[in-house]
Amino acid sequence: MESIRDPKEIDKDRNEIEMISNKRKENILLFVPNIIGFIRILLAFVSFFFMPKNPIPALIFYFLSAFLDAFDGLAARAYNQATKFGALLDQITDRCGTLSLLMILGTFYPEMILFFQLIMIIDIASHWIHTQVSIMIGKSHKSISHDENIILYYYYNNRPLLFGLCFTNEAFFILLYLVHFFNGPTIVFGLGMFQILLLLMLPFAFVKNFINMLQLIEACNRCLKIDQEEREKMRTIGEQSKEQHRKLN
Incomplete structure (x- = not known):
């Protein structure tokens, strides 16, 4: 005959299972290609800050942002971390970077x-x-x-x-x-x-x-x-x- 388990033990086991499950869940935001994408966005914003009057630092940061674009895809394939979010992040970063440059050109x-x-x-x-x-x-x-x-x-x-x-x-x-x-x-x-x-x-x-x-x-x-x-x-x-x-x- 099975003994009746203490409800506290059941809750403890359930919490342990949830903790193990949570550890196994992947944080897609922290995937290597997505981190590269976030760095690209940061570099692009720094470039936009300098663009109106300081071309040298503006271009340095703009080139760095564009240069990293070559590595997010490589990282996605190398670490098996290709995601729909990553593809959209890459696409929108490219588009926003070019649009911001064109806006500056419109003022020039x-x-x-x-x-x-x-x-x-x-x-x-x-x-x-x-x-x-x-x-x-x-x-x-x-x-x-x-x-x-x-x-x-x-x-x-x-x-x-x-x-x-x-x-x-x-x-x-x-x-x-x-x-x-x-x-x-x-x-x-x-x-x-x-x-x-x-x-x-x-x-x-x-x-x-x-x-x-x-x-x-x-x-x-x-x-x-x-x-x-x-x-x-x-x-x-x-x-x-x-x-x-x-x-x-």
């Missing part, structure tokens, strides 16, 4: 404010809708099939191309920021080194923003396709329900 070059506004709209809209649709279908935002869009497929599946276009696009706006303060040593035709580099980056920045526009269009098409499939599914269910109702009557 007021005659180009419409251009900067269009770049910001395309950048944030294309990446937000693309990421949102990817979450809807349960895939990475970099998962694009060859049949969906061949340009986006090669863009996301060719790491050197992806890195190169992202780097040169960012370099274009950084150089545009830099030449507001100084042009660098004169090289040819009275143009400074930074001005020449700016012109060299221009076609790559154009291609990158063209791809952003393609991404926006493709993401909208994918979202429309999801809506159509869901409506057709609901319509089919409704018709089947009506048919069953008729048979019962």
